[in-house]
Amino acid sequence: MQMNTESSLVSSPIFAYGFRPFFLLAAIYAPLALLPWVGALLQLFTLPMPLPPIAWHGHEMLFGFVGAALAGFLLTAVPSWSGYEPVTGGRLLALVLIWLAGRVLFWLCAAVPPVLVAAVNLLFSLALLASVVPAFCSEGGRAHTSIGVGLAVYVVMQGIFYLSWLWPERLPGMTSIDVLNSTVNLLLVMIALTVSRIVRVVAMAARHESGLCGPFRLTVARERLAVFMLVLFAIADVFAPGHAVTGWIALAAAAAQADRISEWPWGRSMKRPYLLLLTLSYVWMMVGLVLVGITDLTALLPGYTGRHALSAGAVGTAVLAVLCIAGLRHTGRPLRLPRVIWIALAALVVTVILRTLVPMLWPEYYLLAGVALPFVFWLLAYLLYIVGYNHYLLSVRADGKPG
Template identity: 40%
Template sequence: MVWVYGFRVFFLILPLAAMGAVAPLPLLWLGGAGGGAMGAWHGHEQVFGFLAAALAGFLLTALPSWTGCRPVTGGALKAMAALWLAGRIGFWLDGVLPPWLVALLDLGFLPALLATALPALGRKERRPWEFCLVLAALIAGNAAFHLERLGVVAVAADRILFAAIDLFLVLVAVAAGRILPVTIRSALVEVGQPPDIRLPPGRRHLAAATLCLMAVAELAAPHSPVTGWLALAAACAQADRMTEMHHGAALRRPQVMLFYMAHLWMVVGLGGLGLAILGLPLDPLAMRHALGLGAAATTVLAVMSIVALRHTGRPFPLPRAVWVAPALVGLAAALRVGVPHLDPEAMGVWGVTVPALLWSAAFGFWLWRFAPWLTAPRVDGQPG
């Protein structure tokens, strides 16, 4: 059953990827392997393992709905999952396998995902050109990460990973432009208000454009004041976009509030990062965790929950249990952002170990709650 649509298999393996990406962190802080190497490993697996699986589950489901192209199913979908899994196995065996083999195992997945999206560019309407461009940039970033490990290029790995997180936030901004109208309308219906809304494209374009500039600046000059001001501009653009979701009681419905929370984390992370670059005594790495651990993960949970509901033939409202995982992730993010500033000596326990446990519990709970939907036929009898 899981091989009939992309969201089923990738949303089943994504929680496992989320847990695996943080599993070594307590060892780093409490018993300690090498910090630099482990930090790069963790960052890569969060971006090119966890977030890449989320992107695959979303795109392999959304593109057929948006463009009418055929979904990837059966053997082709199994091959996609195998490519993703090969990359994860390669990184878990990093240090046992030679770096060139780890790179070879890891570099196949995103190009395969891009290949599945390219036919949709030939459609007349709703062509996903922005997703294809960002995917191409992520492919280049992943290649640069491995080339740095092989000693071929001199760009620092952390700069590549920071720019990659920014690119995923660009995708969040773009995808929200397509998802928010549907989710806001459904929320308005739930609270008995007319579902007639129109979201002008200006806010969406500004949010995406400032994040694109931020990604370029982080890669080229991460400590420049220009980068700091661009981060503040991106924070303001996300804050401005949050006003699109102000529709009375509809804002309190989970399909809207979760996106609102994700954008709030973006404002915190981008604003804090910009101020840190400009000289305020804030921890830049903590602010980046507000972006990855807070904004990106909350968006992933929102999208997974909505897609799992709609594409298994279930109507809104979302179940109340949908709040549990974002609440745990939000608490984990708050600890990871707050502890370095309030009590740096407690980082090992309260800044790393407890957030890792909360993060794992969040995705474990989501998997427990939604796996029955993902492994069963659609309740309305439709294919998919």
């Protein structure tokens, strides 16, 4: 009887493809992960924790929420690119359970040995890496090795985070906040690499759907320069955070991204959701890099300025974009976003605007307009995603195909 229940669970649509459980969990966890942080800042409630609340917050957003979204994306995109057998059923359930164990342990981190908390969380990332490495090594997957390297570095960054938490004396001069900032930078590089793979198809489709025809090409050298500048910024930000040279590199990286997207089709084509979401993520990337650059060069703004434009803005938009687009594409549906998703996107934009600008321009309203209100809009964005997509994620493909 128990075996029957288990087999019906692993054969249910939710475990038919990696994106299904992980996108749903990412959307559910996105607002939940913020509760202890927002609650503590607003003095509403405090979750006991043996690490600074900001480090807890950064970990849960980057290795909890983004970790789930990344797992859903890679477990779906990599088999799709490489033709390698996807992780489904029982193996997928096992990954989900490890991820859930990581969340439960992080919420209880004051009551359980910190080494156990770190080990289980790291186990999830290593298991994810092990699940996709064979696909990257296959013939079809080799062209995407850079994404695999990105994932490996992500796991290393997670390991360094635990080192900075558990044995800070082994990591002199580097705080857990520095590690979290570097992880965001790494995710930016991964976004840029992924965009390089899909932007041609996306741009052509957008032009086609907008009734445009004629020649259209993107310059590979300009794309590579943009990615190279992001990598350079990420490295500089590890070794010399806050230094003027890092500031100049951040500004140069912002300019390179602007140069890159200047080639994308603007005008009517920009109304297509694919392209609009990619562009929005890039706009936040540029805003964040400019603010980080100004902060490093002038010291007029606090050190965190621009970091939320990069994390909640660029990474957050990319995550929501992947959740929305892959959620349609891989459930066999046409690329028409449910109406509520447009409201969710607007809510996400408002979240990032408030989170970025209020501390700079209206710091006297920081906790209310810069923390509480963005949380409400962030909650709204993901609630609407769940409303719009839960049926797609929990039921079989619309076109009857497997997956």
